[in-house]
Amino acid sequence: MSVDSQKTPYNPLALEFKSSTFSVPVLILFSNDLAVIEQQLQAKISLAPEFFRNSPLVLDVQELNKKDLDLDIAALMEILREPGLLPVGIRGGNLKQNKKALALQIPVYSVTSSSATAEAQKRKTITPPVPEPITDPGTTILITHPVRSGQRLYASGDLVILAQVSAGAEILAEGNIHVYGTLRGRAMAGVQGNKAARIFCSDLQAELISIAGDYKISEDMQAISRNKPVQVYLQDHTIIIKDI
Known part of the structure; x- marks a missing residue:
């Protein structure tokens, strides 16, 4: 029998256990x-x-x-x-x-x-299900394309989107969220408890917005003017939406 025939077959890595932290309701x-x-x-x-x-x-x-x-x-x-x-x-x-x-x-x-x-x-809070971060801690993510329905993006720093966020999409950031387009879907800033985080968008039509767990849903935002830039921030556990 040759030496080569006695070698252990090479199998590429198929799995790996890693320690990670997820936030679950x-x-x-x-x-x-x-x-x-x-x-x-x-x-x-x-x-x-x-x-x-x-x-x-x-x-x-x-x-x-x-x-x-x-x-x-x-x-x-x-x-x-x-x-x-x-x-x-x-x-x-x-x-x-x-x-x-x-x-x-x-x-x-x-x-x-x-x-x-x-x-x-x-408190009336929501802790959203958070997928594993897709970048290094504290790094800002820049998205140049529209976020489609069913997509979920997470940033361990700020999240900047230069397009619209569709209904049914979900965007999360440990820092601030900037959307230079219409914000539909769900947007959650400060997901690890950063109460100073803010959401900025050119047109607020979201299904849900959240800062550090406190939230508003679409029914609570019917009086908000559309097609104008606003900022969202937290004040005494209350979501404030203000024109920019």
Whole structure:
């Protein structure tokens, strides 16, 4: 047998595990009444259906357990999946809840910060699902072509778009967002908590805008004049839209 025939065949790299951080919406429950939960969930989703469609979700049940309220995990998962939400974890659960979640192939997470949870309860916030950054931290991304429906862009610095953003598109930045065209779709600046971030655009017709988690949807912006440049910023947890 020749030496060459004894060599191990070359196989190109097919996979790799990497540590990464993603921001996922957290649903905090204060009641175990499934009918009430379903009703209020549908009301919330109806305000911004495209934002929540196919969105991952972590279920937080620690407030229920503080009150010794039991919860039918399996029934709740069906309620969450019905409108298109994708439960990807549970936190704050007791032994019984965690075992049930694992049986349903739902990962169990530990509670990372009680203070952060308390702050989230005081505010109407959205933490958008954030894809892995496509550039080095803090780098500004310049986009020269239109952002089409279904596309999602993320910048770890500022995001500058020299064209329109179509309905159904989603643009996210840890810094500011500049759109030199019509802004439809969803725009979220300061997604890692930067409350000083702003959104600038030539024509605001967005489905949803957000600064550091606080947001407005299209129904809240009907009085905004179109075809004129505006800036969006956060003031005392309130989204302000002002002409430039």
